[in-house]
Amino acid sequence: MSKHLLTIFVALVIGLSLLFYLVTYQVRSNEVAMVLRFGKPVKPLPKAGIHLRWPWPIDEVRYFDNRLHVEEGYFEERYTRDRYNVIVSVCVGWRIAEDEDGVDQFNKNFGGGLDPIGDGWTKLRDIVRDRVHVAIGNHDLTDFVSVREDMRAYGHPGYDKLESEIAETSRGEAASTYGIDVVLLKIKRLELPQSVTAKVYDRMKADRERESNRIITEGQTAADVIRENARSQSEQIVARAEAEAKRIRGEGDAEAAKHYEVLKANPDLAIYLRKIQALREVTKDGTTVVVDTTTPPFDLFTSGTPKIEDRE
Numbered sequence: 001m002s003k004h005l006l007t008i009f010v011a012l013v014i015g016l017s018l019l020f021y022l023v024t025y026q027v028r029s030n031e032v033a034m035v036l037r038f039g040k041p042v043k044p045l046p047k048a049g050i051h052l053r054w055p056w057p058i059d060e061v062r063y064f065d066n067r068l069h070v071e072e073g074y075f076e077e078r079y080t081r082d083r084y085n086v087i088v089s090v091c092v093g094w095r096i097a098e099d100e101d102g103v104d105q106f107n108k109n110f111g112g113g114l115d116p117i118g119d120g121w122t123k124l125r126d127i128v129r130d131r132v133h134v135a136i137g138n139h140d141l142t143d144f145v146s147v148r149e150d151m152r153a154y155g156h157p158g159y160d161k162l163e164s165e166i167a168e169t170s171r172g173e174a175a176s177t178y179g180i181d182v183v184l185l186k187i188k189r190l191e192l193p194q195s196v197t198a199k200v201y202d203r204m205k206a207d208r209e210r211e212s213n214r215i216i217t218e219g220q221t222a223a224d225v226i227r228e229n230a231r232s233q234s235e236q237i238v239a240r241a242e243a244e245a246k247r248i249r250g251e252g253d254a255e256a257a258k259h260y261e262v263l264k265a266n267p268d269l270a271i272y273l274r275k276i277q278a279l280r281e282v283t284k285d286g287t288t289v290v291v292d293t294t295t296p297p298f299d300l301f302t303s304g305t306p307k308i309e310d311r312e
Contacts, residue, residue, distance in 0.1 A: 025046075105176075
């Protein structure tokens, strides 16, 4: 009897397990699920956890991986607006849109396939390829290749603007058509073919030469300005010095004229002063001189100081 009870108990457990499996489903935290009832989506979307459902074929549950998927596109050749060819590849981070309409759109396009995520990336890759082609064609080569350390400071948009253009245009079409949300898009590699590299080097060399000539011209102009200012200041200083010298000479001549009048009125004093000056010049080095005391100016040793008349 106990053996029959054990069998019944085991059968009951298995039956309940099968029934639980048929009427419930589980959504993981890294998944998004779409419940189809008679082929039509049931809203709202179930959250992570265990939920009840009608057994198949009434309800069908489709699960999609909702983690961020990072993929790299092909390394392909594109042409810039000025007809230079560049080789570029982009890195795309995407996921299934989190809103109900986005999940519904993704399910309509890829829900019936064996690899919905792979199929979704294939479609998104085609969109990104087209947008890369258009974006590259809207810019010149100098927008991506420059000898400047900071391209933005000289009017070059650089990679940021190109990445934003590609991401924005790709995001709109991917969301509306396939329910895919483009989270990030970056240019992973951008290279130049050998045929273009030589032209780029020539252009860089020409840019450097123009920059060098500009700097030299500005330096010469600045040097000419400095030299002209220095010449002008020098002429002004010389002119002021000459004017000051003339003024001092005039004052000296006027003062000398007063002394000349005194010496003119006293010629003996003038002769005496000249002899004194001559004696200073002769004896300033301490030289021993043997002379005739009657010879001027040595006659001062015997004649003495002349009499000066007061003519006032």
